[in-house]
Amino acid sequence: MNVLLIGSGGREHALAWALSASPLLGKLFCAPGNAGIAEVAECVRLDSADHDAVIRFCRDNKIGLVMIGPEAPLVAGLGDALGEAGVRYFGPTKAAAQLEGSKGFTKDLCREANIPTAAYGRFADVGAAKAYLASQSLPIVIKADGLAAGKGVVIATMRAEAEAAVDACFSGTFGAAGSEVVIEEFLEGEEASFFALCDGTAALPLASAQDHKRVGDGDTGPNTGGMGAYSPAPVMTQDITDRVMREIVMPTVNTMAKRGTPFKGVLFAGLMITGSGPKLIEYNVRFGDPETQVLMMRLRSDLLAALLATADCVLKDFDLRWSDDAALTVVLAANGYPGTPVKGTEIKCLEAAKLVPNVEIFHAGTRRDGERLLADGGRVLNVTGRGRTVAEARDAAYAAIAKIDWPGGFYRKDIGWRALQRQE
Structure with missing residues (x-):
């Protein structure tokens, strides 16, 4: 069976790596992919927002399943278009994708179904939102209702900070995502x-x-x-x-x-x-x-x-089997992230890092320039280790990172600290 994977990040590289091991797989395509994904799939230039082009590609290449990685194409209804064209796909419809596309939609569903969640208010104008804020204790959470690429959430510890977050949403900082605002109780745990x-x-x-x-x-x-x-x-x-x-x-x-x-x-x-x-x-x-x-x-x-x-x-x-081993991944990000990452810096010695036992390196934001591997995003590499314990998995991942030569990036040194604390 031929499969088309939509996306270009570390998530998609990990999915492509797993899919490539399937005995059911014929040929794996990825649109648009990245330098790492190109090692296990054929990367193709295909705009996921152009539903007709995706459908044509599927028909021309006898695609048996489309795996949609990122949220934006799902919220935009790519699954609906594929389904109507008779192309099998993995992912929700546009209507069901509102569970991510609208935080207010999900909160209202929680209220309807009695699902445990934080107390909240949902607002379409700044005055009502600030009036609600005035009646709430701090800290408090302010969220842009729609997709904001992970940037539309503020945990405010001061009232002025909370009001500024509301103003940012309604002033267009997050585009259409901020046309409505959800204000939530802060949860401890x-x-x-x-x-x-x-x-x-x-x-x-x-x-x-x-x-x-x-x-x-x-x-x-x-x-x-x-x-x-x-x-x-x-x-x-x-x-x-x-x-x-x-x-x-x-x-x-x-x-x-x-x-x-x-x-x-x-x-x-x-x-x-x-x-x-x-x-x-x-x-x-x-x-x-x-x-x-x-x-x-x-x-x-x-x-x-x-x-x-x-x-x-x-x-x-259906059932799934899981390894008893633990796994841990460390993100190598470009300098400047999560603000404006510096792109185009060269990454060296990745082949040496790959030789560390029990390690896989997934590319999140890379591109090739001839023989050179360059950073091409904010989060660039995911160095992932496996071991009998979280500590062993961590040691494998950081041993591989130590072999990578990339002055243009940085990473956290304490991934897994909560689990490690429990093991002590």
């Missing part, structure tokens, strides 16, 4: 990332992971798209996992089906594990980045078979 495959009626939990959002060691500095992750997350005990499926995931699946907009694809729940149990922070409707990198390192089952079972609505008869 430990964050975790939880994933489940969903086929509209059934859901199959995947392994857990924990991300590191802040740019600096000790969880300091601004939020980013993620500076590293590890799996499994110790905070996700079997009891907590069962509660997440029972109290959060299945009520979401059932409510979306009841509304006539069944969710098919991967549901990524950002969770806060509080003293009273798990609460939903937000949903994403695609695999996480960099969580996918550690999940794929631990997955022992055929990823393509799992994607097909989801697309064909037969998940209730």
